[in-house]
Amino acid sequence: MNESVISKQPGGRPQTVDRTPGTAGRIVTRTVMWLFLLATAVLTLFPLLMTLTGSLKTGAEMMTGGTLFPAKLQFNNYAEAWKQANFARYTWNSAFMSVMVTVGTLLVASMAAYVVDRRDFPGKRIYVTVQASMMFISVGAIVLRPQFDLMVALHLNTTLWGVILILVSAHSSTFFMLQGFFKAIPRELDEAAMVDGSGFIRTFFRIILPLLTPGLGVAGLFAFRHAWNEYILPLVFTMTNPKLQTLTVGLANLRYGSSAAMQIHLMMAGACLSILPMLLAYILANKTFIQVTAGSVKG
Amino acid sequence: MIYKWKRLGENSLFLAPSVILTLTLGIYPLIWMLRYMFYDYAGYGEALFTGLDNFSRLLRDTLFWESVRNTFVFAGGKLLLTLPLSLLLAVILNGRLRGSNLLRGIYFMPTVISTAVISVVFYNIFNSYNGMVNTVLMKLHLVSQPVDWLGPKHAMLTVILVAVWGAVGNYMLLFLAGLQSIPQDLYESASIDGANAGRRFWNITLPMLAPVAQMVIMLAIIASLKGYESIMVITEGGPIGKTEVMYLYLYKLLFPVSTGSPVTQQLGYGSAVGFATAVIVGAVTGLYFFFSRKMNKVY
Numbered sequence: 001m002n003e004s005v006i007s008k009q010p011g012g013r014p015q016t017v018d019r020t021p022g023t024a025g026r027i028v029t030r031t032v033m034w035l036f037l038l039a040t041a042v043l044t045l046f047p048l049l050m051t052l053t054g055s056l057k058t059g060a061e062m063m064t065g066g067t068l069f070p071a072k073l074q075f076n077n078y079a080e081a082w083k084q085a086n087f088a089r090y091t092w093n094s095a096f097m098s099v100m101v102t103v104g105t106l107l108v109a110s111m112a113a114y115v116v117d118r119r120d121f122p123g124k125r126i127y128v129t130v131q132a133s134m135m136f137i138s139v140g141a142i143v144l145r146p147q148f149d150l151m152v153a154l155h156l157n158t159t160l161w162g163v164i165l166i167l168v169s170a171h172s173s174t175f176f177m178l179q180g181f182f183k184a185i186p187r188e189l190d191e192a193a194m195v196d197g198s199g200f201i202r203t204f205f206r207i208i209l210p211l212l213t214p215g216l217g218v219a220g221l222f223a224f225r226h227a228w229n230e231y232i233l234p235l236v237f238t239m240t241n242p243k244l245q246t247l248t249v250g251l252a253n254l255r256y257g258s259s260a261a262m263q264i265h266l267m268m269a270g271a272c273l274s275i276l277p278m279l280l281a282y283i284l285a286n287k288t289f290i291q292v293t294a295g296s297v298k299g
Numbered sequence: 300m301i302y303k304w305k306r307l308g309e310n311s312l313f314l315a316p317s318v319i320l321t322l323t324l325g326i327y328p329l330i331w332m333l334r335y336m337f338y339d340y341a342g343y344g345e346a347l348f349t350g351l352d353n354f355s356r357l358l359r360d361t362l363f364w365e366s367v368r369n370t371f372v373f374a375g376g377k378l379l380l381t382l383p384l385s386l387l388l389a390v391i392l393n394g395r396l397r398g399s400n401l402l403r404g405i406y407f408m409p410t411v412i413s414t415a416v417i418s419v420v421f422y423n424i425f426n427s428y429n430g431m432v433n434t435v436l437m438k439l440h441l442v443s444q445p446v447d448w449l450g451p452k453h454a455m456l457t458v459i460l461v462a463v464w465g466a467v468g469n470y471m472l473l474f475l476a477g478l479q480s481i482p483q484d485l486y487e488s489a490s491i492d493g494a495n496a497g498r499r500f501w502n503i504t505l506p507m508l509a510p511v512a513q514m515v516i517m518l519a520i521i522a523s524l525k526g527y528e529s530i531m532v533i534t535e536g537g538p539i540g541k542t543e544v545m546y547l548y549l550y551k552l553l554f555p556v557s558t559g560s561p562v563t564q565q566l567g568y569g570s571a572v573g574f575a576t577a578v579i580v581g582a583v584t585g586l587y588f589f590f591s592r593k594m595n596k597v598y
Contacts, residue, residue, distance in 0.1 A: 033391060037391065037402055040384075040388065040467075044405055044408065044409060044464070044467075045405065045408075047417060047420050047464070048412075050424050050431045051420050054420075054423070054424075054431070063429060064429060065426075065428065065430065065431070065433075065434055066429070066434055067434070068434065068435070068438070108317050108320065109317065111314070111316065112314050112317035112318075115309075115313040116314075119310055121307070121310045127314070130321065130325075130326075131317075134321065137329065137577070139329065139573045139574070139576065140527075140546040140549045140550070140573055140577075141549055141550040141553050141573075142332050142569060142570060142573030143328035143329065144328075144553065144554070145328075145331075145554075145566055145569070146328040146331040146332075147324055147328055150323065165320070165324065166324055168320060169321060169325055170324075171320070200306075200309045204313075225411060228413065229413035229414065229416075231413065231414065231415035231528055231532075232550070236554055239554070239555075248413050251415070252415050252416075252418075252419055255419050255422055255423075255532065264429075267420075268420065268423070271417070271420050274413060275412055275413070275416060275417075278411045278413070282411040286404055289410075289411065290404075290407060290472060293407075293410070293469065293472050293473070294473065294475065294476035295476070
């Protein structure tokens with residue numbers, strides 16, 4: 001609302017004169033507002049800046065504290081974290097897990113969403129209701145225990161596949177997101193393909209799925225973010241198997257380690273490494289993140 | 300007839316992965332919990348049916364009720380800071396403002412960053428001895444002595460602040476989506492009738508936002524009751540149980556945390572606690588819906 005325009009509106013009631021603060025008042029209001037906005041922005045960025053500067057300090061600087069900026073930029077910290085602190089392995093594990101979860105979630109959810117959107121079958125309402133309720137039931141870590149035991153029985157606990165399967169099983173939000181995207185693809189397309197002799201499976205993979213690429217990209221971004229940032233599930237699965245630890249788990253373990261105080265600079269370098277991919281994705285696909293999140297309340 | 304069976308086969312093929320994963324990793328763990336909450340089961344050896352024993356233990360379990368109390372303090376503190384702050388930011392950014400896209404991008408950034416990773420960072424920067432928070436506060440002469448952020452007196456405040464940091468951007472965006480769906484002509488006609496900015500906020504923005512706000516607040520309540528990842532990384536529920544929230548307590552009953560934890564693994568009892576926490580979250584949500592029902596029909 002532009003106050004100066006409003007105040008020029010003719011025909012206002014007499015008591016509305018005070019609605020527009022004087023020039024001085026307006027400057028004060030604006031200043032306070034901008035101070036608030038900037039302070040919030042600074043506070044939001046503060047931990048990220050501290051991660052960056054901390055990752056470039058020496059271990060000794062971090063231990064004594066007291067300085068804001070590194071005396072000399074220690075880029076070597078990254079090499080040290082990458083090689084000695086095993087961050088190369090953690091990064092590989094995180095990347096492998098997240099890519100597999102994204103591909104798996106998209107495949108499982110898109111196939112189900114396609115059938116639910118295009119066809120009628122007995123039990124369809126039950127299926128959709130169950131998927132919807134899976135998003136809201138929250139009993140915390142308790143479900144991890146039977147999931148874990150199940151994976152042990154299937155011998156999937158010695159690889160990351162157990163974690164991947166469990167993360168893919170939580171695909172209900174992707175399912176609903178993709179169902180919305182399928183609605184936008186006209187059914188006539190399926191029918192035309194079928195008339196041309198393309199079977200159901202072929203139609204889906206060759207014709208419909210390629211058209212869904214933008215939707216898959218959006219849903220995939222969210223699935224990837226979820227997997228990349230996941231902590232407790234890989235933690236539980238890799239407690240006795242440090243080789244499989246992901247970035248989140250490996251990093252948090254440094255904090256619990258006996259030499260934690262001497263490794264703060266490595267922790268910060270590791271944190272930078274694990275934040276960077278998501279931050280890049282966010283900067284590149286900023287609009288997507290914001291639109292999808294905002295869309296969730298608009299219904 | 301063959302055609303019908305073919306269709307059924309195709310449907311089943313496409314739904315099978317989703318249904319199998321949901322049944323085994325989504326539904327089965329819930330049934331597992333509902334069964335073992337009546338058993339004495341440590342996770343190894345034999346499970347012993349004990350009827351309602353776990354629930355009478357639950358009623359007498361001071362650690363559990365302490366954790367429930369902490370959960371409400373944590374959730375209450377987080378909501379009281381997050382909701383007004385995010386609403387205020389949303390209202391400001393909703394006005395035509397230079398640089399509002401950039402600010403929105405900054406405020407929303409924490410949502411793409413792993414909670415566990417940034418919690419490791421927060422653990423280091425809130426460190427009383429060499430943490431950057433104290434360094435900055437002392438450089439600005441806001442405090443004369445280092446604040447013991449992770450000590451028994453301030454630990455709860457610290458984990459609340461971290462949670463607020465991670466949440467404000469998200470709820471700001473959801474409020475912003477709600478604000479943008481309010482028709483602009485309402486404001487214009489109100490201005491012509493001489494309503495000032497404050498009046499417009501109270502008489503148009505708030506009531507028109509109410510239905511969206513009802514949903515947003517519900518999401519915020521559930522998320523604040525459920526969150527325990529960052530507390531687990533920053534304080535592990537300590538010191539002396541001051542930040543032990545119920546989902547963290549539940550986790551400790553199921554998986555080993557660090558040595559010296561007073562909680563020992565008990566899956567049977569853990570199931571009962573898991574059930575109780577779900578009931579508590581459900582009850583709070585239900586109560587909220589009852590008392591906020593007016594928000595949904597304002598016009």
